[in-house]
Every structure is written in structure tokens, then in C-alpha cells.
Amino acid sequence: MRDVIYITSLELHKSLDNIEKIRHRSYLVDALIQAYELDKHNHFHSIQPQLATDNELASAHDRDYLDFLNFISNIDPNHEQLYKEQMDFYKIGYECPSFEQLPSFCKWIGGASITAARYLTRSNNNIAINFFGGWHHAKRSEASGFCYINDIVMAINELRKTFDRICYIDLDLHHGDGLQEAFYCSSKVLIVSLHKYETGFFPINSGGLDEIGETWGRGFNINVPLHHGIDDDQYLSLFMRLLPKINSSFQPEVFVVQCGADTLFGDPMKSFNLTTKCIIKCIEQIINLNKPTLLLGGGGYNIADTARLWTSIIGICLNETLDNDIPEHDYFSYYGPDFTLETWPGNRTNKNSQKYIDSLLDYIERNQIDIMKNQICQ
Numbered sequence: 001m002r003d004v005i006y007i008t009s010l011e012l013h014k015s016l017d018n019i020e021k022i023r024h025r026s027y028l029v030d031a032l033i034q035a036y037e038l039d040k041h042n043h044f045h046s047i048q049p050q051l052a053t054d055n056e057l058a059s060a061h062d063r064d065y066l067d068f069l070n071f072i073s074n075i076d077p078n079h080e081q082l083y084k085e086q087m088d089f090y091k092i093g094y095e096c097p098s099f100e101q102l103p104s105f106c107k108w109i110g111g112a113s114i115t116a117a118r119y120l121t122r123s124n125n126n127i128a129i130n131f132f133g134g135w136h137h138a139k140r141s142e143a144s145g146f147c148y149i150n151d152i153v154m155a156i157n158e159l160r161k162t163f164d165r166i167c168y169i170d171l172d173l174h175h176g177d178g179l180q181e182a183f184y185c186s187s188k189v190l191i192v193s194l195h196k197y198e199t200g201f202f203p204i205n206s207g208g209l210d211e212i213g214e215t216w217g218r219g220f221n222i223n224v225p226l227h228h229g230i231d232d233d234q235y236l237s238l239f240m241r242l243l244p245k246i247n248s249s250f251q252p253e254v255f256v257v258q259c260g261a262d263t264l265f266g267d268p269m270k271s272f273n274l275t276t277k278c279i280i281k282c283i284e285q286i287i288n289l290n291k292p293t294l295l296l297g298g299g300g301y302n303i304a305d306t307a308r309l310w311t312s313i314i315g316i317c318l319n320e321t322l323d324n325d326i327p328e329h330d331y332f333s334y335y336g337p338d339f340t341l342e343t344w345p346g347n348r349t350n351k352n353s354q355k356y357i358d359s360l361l362d363y364i365e366r367n368q369i370d371i372m373k374n375q376i377c378q
């Protein structure tokens, strides 16, 4: 049985309180894990994170960007207009407003994913989880889509000190553009992102099938652009066909998975028709490959559904069957009217034909899997 290392602390909860879109979410997740008594399991280890150092933050971001985050967080909001030009340059404002605790937010969130990654480098074949992390949109010197720092890039950089080949899988509804940017020229970090890809959908003009990587990284960036309304059967069959090909051609030593929950039918993004069952099966498939695995959070704006998914993922990691009736606890009222753990499938129009799904897999097979196979075998 593999150990599950779970990163949590009061400082992390308080840090996430600053992000309006997901306020209270982290409390729900921890409370549901406790309601199912998963935290009492012999193989579940709750760990406090360490703060990221300036150098660790700088492994994913330019120093001038980090300096500006520190600077702007000290400016009275009434005087921010004086720095509008720089704020626009670093994309601070709108979705990513400045706030006083921004520097400590960055250090705690980044530090939590690095702490999780470090556990995987020290001990054999464990599963480490930081559901407070997974901020996949942040770029080297740009905030984006509620993300100020890219803790995932930092965690992968930490893992690279020990592991030669890392496979990152992004299950969030949105394209993992920050990861694509960071490792576009690398053959050591395979980036795989399954996401909604439609005109005008965020991140705009990013995540196309033909963005396959450049120079040394050519072939090592796999985008799976999906249309509105994909259902469990299609998503799962696609994933089950893709994962073994990736595993055998790239032969990763470790997996990093962003478990964004905004693909679920009940999410306010109103895009896919997926249930928790589908995503859990995808994660189970990765876990069954028996390699060190880092699981991260991500999107998920129906906070009860997100807590349902992430608690169920821990259940799978610990090989525990969870009662579908949610136990009574402090946040019980959030789970009405059904008070069940599983979520319902949606009935949105599915704009993905089977022919389209097959064409995606054909493209990846022809253009990327073969390149990887040849390069890894050399």
C-alpha cells in the first residue's frame, strides 16, 4: 500500500481566502476528507508546507515580476492607478488584482507544491497531494486567470533534481498554457493537456493540436483540444487509449497531475458533461501505473463538487470505498439537495463526434508518439 502525503495548513487556507472565486473551497475539501475519516487512515500523512524561498520562486518567474508583486502589494489600492502601465505589463488587475498578502500567498502556495514534490524525491513511490496548488496559467512574468505564480513549474523543477523524465497531465477545463510555455523546448518534461478549445474560450488562441513543442521539445507537448459538452464515455475512452501510449513511449519516472474540477457538469463554467466517476477513473489509471505521483488542485468553481471530486480521489489513492451518502459535518448543508458524494452526468449538447475524437488520437499518434519513442530509445 502506498503512502499518501497530504499538504495542508492554516496558512494555506488563509492564503486562499484572498481568491474570491474559490473562497471557502479549501475548508470544504479538508472538512470532507475528515468527515470520511480519511485523515485517520494509516497510510495518510498530513504535512505542513514550507515557505518557498526567493530562489525557488525565481525558478519559475523573472525577478522583476516577483519584485513587482512585492511592490504593488504594498501600495494603497487608491494609488494603484499611478502604476497602471506596469500593472498592465505584468497583467495585475481585473482577474488578478493586487492584495496585501500577495507575497506570502506566493510563498505559501509555491512552497506547498515544492514540499509535496520534495517528499516524492525522498521516498519511494508515494503519492503526494497539494490541492491548494495547481495554478497552471501563471507565466514567467505575467499573472493570468486567477494565477499569480506557477507552483506547478516550481514543483516540476524540484522533481527534475531527482527524476529524468516527468509527465505532467492537466485535467482542468482550461488549457495549461503556463506549463506549455515553461517546457515547450524540453524533452525531459512531457506536457499533456486535455481541455476545452473553442473560439473565444480562455486562454484565447492557446491549446491547439498543432502546438507540439519546439527544438528539443518537439513532440513533447500534447494538446487534446475538446469541444463543448464531452461526456464521461468519450472522455474516458480517449484517456484510456492515450495514457498507455504516453506511458510506453515516454516512459516517465514520475507523474504530476493537475486535477481541476471545472470539467464537472455542475461547474459554473457550464462546459462539459463529466461526473466525478469519470475523473476518478482517469486518476486511478495513473495511480495503477505505480510510479511516484504528485496530485495538484486547479479550477473548480462549484466548491461542493470540487470537494466531492478531490475527496474521492484520496479515497482511490488509499484504496478505500467511500459511502455515497455524505456524513454529517460542519459543511454538510453545502451538499444538498442530494447529499451524495457522486455527481450527476449532464445533458448539454455534445459537440464532439467520435470521428473528431479519433482524429485527435490519430494526429497525436502520428506526430508525437513516434517522435517520443525514437528519442527515448536513443
Ligand SMILES: [Zn+2]
Residues within 6 Å of the ligand: 172, 173, 174, 260, 262, 298, 299, 300
Ligand atoms: Zn480551469
